[in-house]
Amino acid sequence: MSDVRTVVLVEGASDKSAVEALAERRGCDLAEEGVAVLAMGGATNIRAYIGRFGPDGGDLRLAGLCDAGEEEDFRRELERAGLGSDLRRSDMEELGFFVCEADLEDELIRALGTAEVEAVVDAEGELGSFRTLQRQPAWRGRDTHDQLRRFMGSGSGRKIRYSRLLVEALDLARVPRPLDLLLTHLRGSRTW
Known part of the structure; x- marks a missing residue:
């Protein structure tokens, strides 16, 4: 994790697999870009992961993907970590956290x-x-x-x-919105 600058927090291994597959399809080597995608073993573990990698831990850039049913858990823990208050979904997206309806x-x-x-x-x-x-x-x-x-x-x-x-x-022109926005957020100004 010494080369990691960004941690993407996802609920489970299937979400991790999807994010990594889309990055590969778009020609992005996440590891080379300093991005680690971590499956948390469920949304209820978000607090521990934000604590470990967020402002009070490793102070790394955070991003994530969650199911609509877990949105409130993510929102609460982002606020608890000092990353905003009274966050709406659009605020979460600005922070790099995207919500799937109902799941990925x-x-x-x-x-x-x-x-x-x-x-x-x-x-x-x-x-x-x-x-x-x-x-x-x-x-x-x-x-x-x-x-x-x-x-x-x-x-x-x-x-x-x-x-x-x-x-x-997938037709790359039809990537689901949360997955597309997450990869767009990660690439910043890059062209992958």
Whole structure:
């Protein structure tokens, strides 16, 4: 961490995987740029990470990505660290913290469309497993978008694997807003 100047705080490993995949697609070597993306193991750990790397710790530049349901936790801890008061979402964005509606998988599925996501699932040889989920009583008749979100969240390591695969399948002109803004914030005046 001695070469790190910016720490990007994300909730989990799937978010980390997506951020790193998009940076690669845009030709950015995060490590070379002094950026470390850290999966916190859940949004409730934000206080410890801001304490360690923020103004009262390593005093590094901070940025982050969170789900809409965790926005208040992030807001409260940014304020507690002295990075603002009465922060609104736009204030958080100015600080480099961006919110996904409802989560990053939701954002990626909307950006790609369900047909394209199903094609990615098929290419991974898991379309049969997805169809099985669709036939389960609890998921039968539900929106395909919601079924895909559930599918991504089930199975060991599936969420992490698919976050990268979905980013790799994205048209770079259709990157979800929070992910796009985070990378734009990180690059500053760079052209990657």
